[in-house]
Amino acid sequence: MITVLLLAMVVLPAAGVAAQALALWFGCRRSERATVMIVALVFGAVAIAAVTLALTLLVTGRDMIDVQVGPWFATSDHAWRWHLVADRLCVPFALCAAALIGLIGALSSRYLHREPGFYRFYLLLTLFGTGVELVVLAGSLTVVFVGWELVGMASALLIAYFHDRQGPVRHGLRAFLTYRACDVGLLAGTALLADAAGSVDLSGPPAPPAPRAGWTSVLGWTGWAQVPVPGSTVSATIVALLLLLGVVGKSALVPVSGWLPRAMEGPTPSSAIFYGAISVHLGPYLLLRAHALLDAAPAARVLVVLLGLASALHATLVGRVQSDIKNALAYASMTQVGLIVAEIGLGLYPLAIVHILGHAAMRSAQILRSPSLLHDRHHLEQAMGRTLPHTGRHLERFVPVRWRLPLYRYGFEHGYLDVWLRRLRDPIAGLLRAIDHTQRRVADRLGGTRSDTTLEVTGMGQTAGTTAVSLPAARREI
Amino acid sequence: MTVSLSPLLAAVLLLVGAADLARRPRNTRRTLNTRRARARATAWTGAALAVVVVSVPLARVADSALADSGYTTVTTLATGWARWTPVATGLAGLVAVALAPVRTHAPNTFVRLLVVLATGLAATATCEPALIVPLWGLASAATWWELRSRLGPRGPARLFALHQMLGVILAALGAIVLTVCGGSGWSGTIGTTAIAAAVTARLGLLPLHLWVCGLVESAPMGLAVVFLTAPTAPMLILADGMPAPGTGLLVIGAVSALLSSLLGLVQPDARRGLSAVAVSVSGTIACGTANASPTTLAGATLAWQVYTIGVAGALMVLAATEARRGPVTRTGAGGSFARTPRLAVAFLLLGLAVAGFPATLGFASEDLLIEGTREVSALLMAAIIVATAANGATAMRWFFTGFTGRRDHIGEPDLTTRELRAVTVALTALLVGGLTPGSLVPNGPEPHLVPEPARDALHTSTTDFLPVPTRQGGDLARPGEQKCVRR
Numbered sequence: 001m002i003t004v005l006l007l008a009m010v011v012l013p014a015a016g017v018a019a020q021a022l023a024l025w026f027g028c029r030r031s032e033r034a035t036v037m038i039v040a041l042v043f044g045a046v047a048i049a050a051v052t053l054a055l056t057l058l059v060t061g062r063d064m065i066d067v068q069v070g071p072w073f074a075t076s077d078h079a080w081r082w083h084l085v086a087d088r089l090c091v092p093f094a095l096c097a098a099a100l101i102g103l104i105g106a107l108s109s110r111y112l113h114r115e116p117g118f119y120r121f122y123l124l125l126t127l128f129g130t131g132v133e134l135v136v137l138a139g140s141l142t143v144v145f146v147g148w149e150l151v152g153m154a155s156a157l158l159i160a161y162f163h164d165r166q167g168p169v170r171h172g173l174r175a176f177l178t179y180r181a182c183d184v185g186l187l188a189g190t191a192l193l194a195d196a197a198g199s200v201d202l203s204g205p206p207a208p209p210a211p212r213a214g215w216t217s218v219l220g221w222t223g224w225a226q227v228p229v230p231g232s233t234v235s236a237t238i239v240a241l242l243l244l245l246g247v248v249g250k251s252a253l254v255p256v257s258g259w260l261p262r263a264m265e266g267p268t269p270s271s272a273i274f275y276g277a278i279s280v281h282l283g284p285y286l287l288l289r290a291h292a293l294l295d296a297a298p299a300a301r302v303l304v305v306l307l308g309l310a311s312a313l314h315a316t317l318v319g320r321v322q323s324d325i326k327n328a329l330a331y332a333s334m335t336q337v338g339l340i341v342a343e344i345g346l347g348l349y350p351l352a353i354v355h356i357l358g359h360a361a362m363r364s365a366q367i368l369r370s371p372s373l374l375h376d377r378h379h380l381e382q383a384m385g386r387t388l389p390h391t392g393r394h395l396e397r398f399v400p401v402r403w404r405l406p407l408y409r410y411g412f413e414h415g416y417l418d419v420w421l422r423r424l425r426d427p428i429a430g431l432l433r434a435i436d437h438t439q440r441r442v443a444d445r446l447g448g449t450r451s452d453t454t455l456e457v458t459g460m461g462q463t464a465g466t467t468a469v470s471l472p473a474a475r476r477e478i
Numbered sequence: 479m480t481v482s483l484s485p486l487l488a489a490v491l492l493l494v495g496a497a498d499l500a501r502r503p504r505n506t507r508r509t510l511n512t513r514r515a516r517a518r519a520t521a522w523t524g525a526a527l528a529v530v531v532v533s534v535p536l537a538r539v540a541d542s543a544l545a546d547s548g549y550t551t552v553t554t555l556a557t558g559w560a561r562w563t564p565v566a567t568g569l570a571g572l573v574a575v576a577l578a579p580v581r582t583h584a585p586n587t588f589v590r591l592l593v594v595l596a597t598g599l600a601a602t603a604t605c606e607p608a609l610i611v612p613l614w615g616l617a618s619a620a621t622w623w624e625l626r627s628r629l630g631p632r633g634p635a636r637l638f639a640l641h642q643m644l645g646v647i648l649a650a651l652g653a654i655v656l657t658v659c660g661g662s663g664w665s666g667t668i669g670t671t672a673i674a675a676a677v678t679a680r681l682g683l684l685p686l687h688l689w690v691c692g693l694v695e696s697a698p699m700g701l702a703v704v705f706l707t708a709p710t711a712p713m714l715i716l717a718d719g720m721p722a723p724g725t726g727l728l729v730i731g732a733v734s735a736l737l738s739s740l741l742g743l744v745q746p747d748a749r750r751g752l753s754a755v756a757v758s759v760s761g762t763i764a765c766g767t768a769n770a771s772p773t774t775l776a777g778a779t780l781a782w783q784v785y786t787i788g789v790a791g792a793l794m795v796l797a798a799t800e801a802r803r804g805p806v807t808r809t810g811a812g813g814s815f816a817r818t819p820r821l822a823v824a825f826l827l828l829g830l831a832v833a834g835f836p837a838t839l840g841f842a843s844e845d846l847l848i849e850g851t852r853e854v855s856a857l858l859m860a861a862i863i864v865a866t867a868a869n870g871a872t873a874m875r876w877f878f879t880g881f882t883g884r885r886d887h888i889g890e891p892d893l894t895t896r897e898l899r900a901v902t903v904a905l906t907a908l909l910v911g912g913l914t915p916g917s918l919v920p921n922g923p924e925p926h927l928v929p930e931p932a933r934d935a936l937h938t939s940t941t942d943f944l945p946v947p948t949r950q951g952g953d954l955a956r957p958g959e960q961k962c963v964r965r
Contacts, residue, residue, distance in 0.1 A: 025820065025902070073842045073915040075776045078849045080842070116816060142845070146836040153835070160878060163815040164885035173878045180871045187863050191852050432744045435737070443688040447637040478579055478801050478894065 002056060003067045005049045006084050009094060009137060013130035016042040020123040035122045036109040043102035043129060050095035053086045063087060064204060064225050066139060083139030083201055089224035089288060089353070093136045096357055100277050100364060101129045107368065108269040117161055121267065124161075128154035128274070135282055141190040141200040141227060144286065148186060148250070152179035155279055158270040159263045171262035178259045182249020189242030196230035196239060202289065203228055222349055226292040233296060240293045240300035243286065244307070251283030251337050253311040258418050260334055264326040268371055275330060276363035280337050281356045287344045288352065294345070301345050308342030311335075314415050320396070321411035325370045333363050479718075482556045484533035485564040485603040488526035492571075492596035495522025500589045515585035519575045519592055520896065526599065527568035530555075534565065556602060559716055559779045559920045563709050564602040566783035569907060570707040570790035571595040576900035577794035578700035579801030586627075587698045590620040594701065598708030605718045607653035611646060614680065614710045618642035621705045625697055634692035641689040645679030648672045649714060661721045673714065674723040674730075674768075680711040681760040683734040694753040699797035706756060706793075707786040712779065715767050727768035728854075732861040735761030739868035748796050748806035748876045752789070752829075755869045759785045759832055762862050766847050769854055777846025779920045784840040784908065788832035791904040792873070795825045798897060799880060802890035806876065812883025813890075820893045822881035824901045829873025831908040834866050839911035842919060 016038055023030055053065065070081035086094075105125060112118050127150055134147025156179070160172030194200045202225035227243075230236045247253070252260035252275075260280070264271050274280070287294070287304065294301040312335045319331025336359045343352040381388055399407065410416070499515050533540070537554040544552050555561055575591065583591075597617040601610050622642070625635035652672030659665030675686075682690035693702045715723060735758045742754030759781065766778025799821055800806060803813060815822050827838070834844025844866055851858045893901060911918050 025823070071916065073846075073919045075773045075846065075919060077771075078773045078846065080845055146841070149836045153830075156874065160882060163882040166812075166883050169812070169878050169882045173875060176874050177871050180867045180874075184863055184867045187848070187867075188860055191848055191859055191863070192856065194849070195852055195856075429744055432740055436741055436744060439688060439691075439741075443637055443692060444633075446640060446688065447634060447692070448632040478581075478798065478891070 002053070002065050002086075005052055006065060006067050006086050006137065007069065009046045009049050009053075009098075010084065010130065010133050012042050012045050013126055013133055016126040017123065017130055020119065020126060024119055024123060032109060032113065032118055035119055036105060039105040039122055039126055040102055042126065043098045043105065046098040046129075046133065047095055047102065050091055050098060054091045054095065057086065057088060057091065063223060068139070080142065081140075083143055084137045085139040085202055085225050086137065087224045090136045092353070092357065093285060094133060096360060097129065097132045097136060097278050100273055100360065101125060101132075104269045104273045104364070104368075108267075111269055112267065117163075121158070121161065121270070124154045124158050125270070125273070128158075128279075132278055132282070136285065139202050139225070141186075141193065144289075145183075145186055145190060148183065148246070148282070151279055151282065152176065152183065152250070155179070155263070155274050158274065159266045161266050161270065168265040171259070171265050175259040175263050178249050178256050182245050182256065185242040185245025185249075189239045189246065192235070192242065193228065193230065193239045196232070196235035197228035199228050201228070202226060222291060225289070227290045229292050229296045236293055236296035237300050240290065240297040241303070243290055243293070244300060244304060247283035247286055247341070248307065250286075251280050251341065252334055253283070253307050253338065253341065254314050254415070255417050255421065257311060257315070257334055258414060258421070261322075261327045261330040261414075264324075264330050268326075268367060271326060271330075272364040272367035276333055276367040277360040280333060281340070281360055284337065284340045284344055284352060284356055287341065288349060291344065291347075291349060303345075305342050305345030308338045308340070308345055310338070312338030312342065314338075314417075317407060318411045318414055321408060325374060326367065329363065329367050329370060332366075333359075336363070479604060479606045480551050480553060480556075482553050482564075482603040484530050484537075484554050485556070485599045488529045488564065488568060489596040489600040489603070491526045491529065492522060492592045492599065495519060495526075496589045496592035496596070498522070499585060499592065511585050512580040512583060515588045516575065516578055516580065516583065519588040520572070520900075522592060523568070523572045523575045523595065526595075527565075527572050530564045530568045530599070534562075556605070559775060560602055560605070560709075560713065561920060562783055562918055563712070563779070563786075564599055566786040566907075567595070567598045567602060567707065567709055569904060570786045571598070571704055573787070573790045573794050573900045573904050574700040574703040577798050577897050578698065579797055581801045582698045582797065583700055584698075587624060587701055590624050591698075591701050591704055593617070593620045594708065595704045598704065598710070601708065601710050601713045605713065605716065607649070607714060607717045607720070608657075610710060610714050610717060611649045611653055614642075614649065614714075615646045617705060617708055617710070618646060621693070621697065621701055624701055625693075628698075629696055634689075634696040637692045638689045641679050641686055644686070645676045648679070649676035652676060656719060656721070661719065666721060670721045670723060671726070673720060674727045677711045677715050677723065677727065677764065678730055680714070681764055682706075682757050683730050683761055683764055684737065684757075687734065687738070687757050690757050691750055691753045694749050694756070694793065699793055703790045703793050707790050709782065709786070711760075712763070712767065712782050716775075716779075722770045723768045725768075727764055728858065731761045731764030731766075731768060732858050733761070734758065735765065735865040736861040739865035739872070742872040743868055743875070745872075746808050748880055749793075751872050751876050752793055752796060755829070755832060755872050756785070756789050756793075758865050758869055759789070762847055762865060765851060765858065765862060769850055769858075771850050771853065773846050774850030776920045777843050777848075777850055780839070780915070780918065781834075781843035781847060783918070784831055784834075784838075784843050787904050787907055788828045788840065791828035791901060792825055792832065795821055795828065795901065796876075796880070798893070799825070803888055806880035808879060810879070812879060813881045814884055814887040815882045816885075817887040817890060818881065818892045820898065820901070822877060824893070824905060825881065826873065826877040827905055828908070829877065830870055831912075833870035833873055835870055837909070837912050839908045839915055839918065841912060842915035846919070 019038060020035065057065070064085050064087035067084045068081050071079035072082055073080050105122065108121065112121055115121070131147040131150030131154060135144050135151065138144040138147060153176070156172045156176035159175050160169045162168045190200050204225060230239060249256055260275060263275055294304065315331045315334035315338060319328050319335065322328040322331060336355070340352050340355050340359070343355060377388065413419070495518065499518055533554050540554040555564065575588065594617045597613040601613050604610070622635060622639050625638055629635055649672070652669045655665050655669035655672065659669070661669065679686040690706070693705065738754045738758035738761060742751050742758060745751040745754055763778045763781050763785065766774040766781065796806060799813070799818070831838035831840040834840040847862055848859055851862055
């Protein structure tokens with residue numbers, strides 16, 4: 001029964017995705033109400049299953065429930081299994097995610113009513129939910145990777161939800177490229193961990209440390225499943241740094257944080273659930289799962305703290321000069337995520353867990369409220385007949401006057417991070433273009449043609465060699 | 479020599495279809511002729527695919543009957559690595575024909591397309607290099623003739639001819655040397671090097687990769703697709719008596735995978751971008767076959783099947799899109815997703831499947847390749863991981879660039895019924911296969927099929943396959959199935 005519940009938390013959202021995708025692909029007519037009902041039923045059931053699992057863990061006093069299904073595919077010396085766990089860390093996260101996705105789904109039925117992309121939104125929301133439940137309930141890093149990628153794809157496609165405008169499309173692509181570049185770390189870390197530790201399956205909670213008095217015993221609570229730890233410090237450090245790279249991309253830590261404010265181009269409900277509540281917190285969640293690895297790699301732990309603090313400081317400076325409410329909230333979210341990462345680096349795990357859950361609930365509510373807040377503010381100003389005073393400047397007063405202008409400029413330029421990344425990217429792209437150009441010249445030389453024939457040839461390839469045919473297509477040309 | 483009847487029958491059907499198309503009188507209205515040619519070619523390709531697909535569930539029964547009748551060298555389908563390859567090849571052919579735009583495909587193009595597809599299917603019918611090499615030569619000649627008739631003898635046609643001629647000659651040389659002189663000593667080294675170089679040319683690996691881009695850019699896309707996805711190179715490298723290609727192909731494959739995937743990110747148009755992805759995936763496949771462990775071989779074979787369906791689908795969807803609204807370029811205006819949602823989604827899913835995205839069949843092949851190469855070298859594994867990530871980024875980039883970003887449109891339609899059916903079949907194979915990859919993962923050659931004297935010299939020389947008893951209560955082998963272990 002417990003096994004079925006645990007599996008249902010992953011299978012039900014996946015079935016929801018399949019049902020909606022098939023209906024969209026084959027053009028089946030259905031109502032908005034039916035779509036919302038599917039999402040509500042799926043995530044309602046997942047929430048109920050999470051509550052049942054939580055009660056089971058409490059009543060039975062078990063540390064974790066471990067389910068392995070498979071092998072999904074195998075060769076003579078390798079097998080891939082679906083490995084899921086339920087423990088005291090993941091069940092609250094799974095419940096929180098299901099409840100928030102269900103609520104966002106219910107709210108969006110009015111917010112996106114009669115939008116052309118209504119069904120696409122719900123499909124991607126369900127896909128996102130599937131990915132999140134996979135990451136949260138994963139019993140091995142390979143399963144984490146599956147969910148991680150699904151979340152990334154859903155995120156990028158929802159940022160580009162308003163696909164007929166160039167801006168959202170560009171920002172969606174940037175988010176996906178950032179995810180993809182950083183996911184190299186997660187995948188490489190997983191593979192190296194399999195090599196160094198012999199497995200990537202989460203193991204049971206570590207033995208409890210010697211009892212400590214007072215609040216320190218609560219702050220040191222680590223009773224959840226952990227990624228395995230390699231024997232040597234060097235291996236542990238390399239694996240931890242690679243996993244941290246994945247975390248940096250997913251949680252928008254410096255220096256690749258630039259995609260997060262741009263991601264707010266998507267519809268407000270998806271911004272709330274992705275960048276206020278769940279998606280940005282998956283990085284800290286992975287770090288919580290890997291705290292034993294951080295214990296074995298002190299250098300990586302120091303880097304975690306530094307990255308977290310740097311992200312928080314950067315985001316709070318930049319966020320204070322934003323003129324757009326969603327951008328300001330994005331940077332506020334980044335600030336809190338940075339602090340959460342620093343807390344994990346400092347070993348304050350229960351504080352980080354409470355911080356994640358509290359921040360997820362509060363920030364998603366803030367983002368959902370943001371569009372109507374602007375209306376309310378305008379109405380209030382009209383009623384009062386004057387502009388409302390600017391609040392929240394208490395911290396600025398502590399900054400020395402001579403620092404204010406440089407800091408303002410730093411915030412205005414988004415910390416120059418985009419410029420630095422561009423300076424890093426441009427020479428690489430230039431080198432690749434030069435290689436490509438050289439290849440074309442060699443190909444032209446070998447083919448015995450002049451060096452500028454590529455475009456002509458392309459055009460001929462698309463017109464059956466008849467250059468008289470104009471390129472804009474007509475129905476009869478298909 | 480073992481011969482598989484089902485792919486052979488499918489190839490014969492395709493040749494009959496080609497003859498049927500070739501003998502039809504040329505009417506005055508070219509467009510109508512082309513449409514009719516495409517319809518008939520689709521029917522013939524569908525029939526060939528049906529033959530291969532139907533033979534899959536019947537293979538076990540039919541093979542037993544054939545063995546009982548004394549035909550021990552005749553099977554229904556190839557066993558081991560090549561089991562699902564004819565299905566993937568046939569499916570790629572169906573997609574290539576069904577989505578071929580009449581703008582770029584003349585009736586004669588369909589004749590050559592069916593011939594090239596028939597050679598690809600016939601190559602899966604046997605593991606004999608003496609047959610695979612001439613089939614490669616025939617396919618190259620048909621493709622070159624098409625290029626030459628369109629663009630003249632220079633340019634892409636000459637580039638293609640140079641590479642394929644070199645490849646065919648090297649493959650023939652290698653096969654002859656290995657057959658006559660055996661696989662040991664200097665002759666073995668020469669033969670192996672020649673075969674590895676031939677495979678490099680056929681797969682389009684560095685430095686013999688320049689023809690791929692030229693072919694994709696300038697040939698009719700359907701013909702380019704069936705030539706690219708014909709399993710000549712994997713069948714050659716896994717053919718009977720072929721020694722392990724060694725470290726050379728491993729390094730070439732890794733460099734090709736990495737460099738081409740990065741080059742794919744800076745290409746100015748979608749055709750070049752996808753051709754870079756094709757070269758990159760070919761590189762990972764070469765790594766898997768050259769590494770020659772059971773896991774990488776299984777991964778490479780599965781990756782080849784995903785590549786066959788995925789690259790064929792993505793390139794043909796791109797061709798269909800270009801026929802509707804012109805080239806998809808970086809500086810272009812983009813497209814209206816609302817107008818062509820199925821085209822866009824099909825392009826994205828097929829492209830991501832090739833890049834090994836989770837929830838597709840490509841993920842299983844990617845996992846097997848990474849797992850297998852991890853045991854050889856961390857650098858090799860890192861190259862494959864970076865290549866996979868970059869290929870996914872390229873697919874997503876051209877999805878956004880080509881199918882989104884504008885509100886207006888020129889009245890371009892979405893997938894037609896014929897196209898929708900073909901794309902749906904391809905997507906079903908990749909997505910349903912992604913849900914249940916276990917039955918599709920190749921589990922190695924049957925030990926009794928490996929010739930005893932050649933066993934030590936085969937490409938599996940580092941991994942001898944020995945039959946071991948099925949583990950009781952184990953989860954890796956089905957009852958009655960023999961497992962392979964390393965010695």
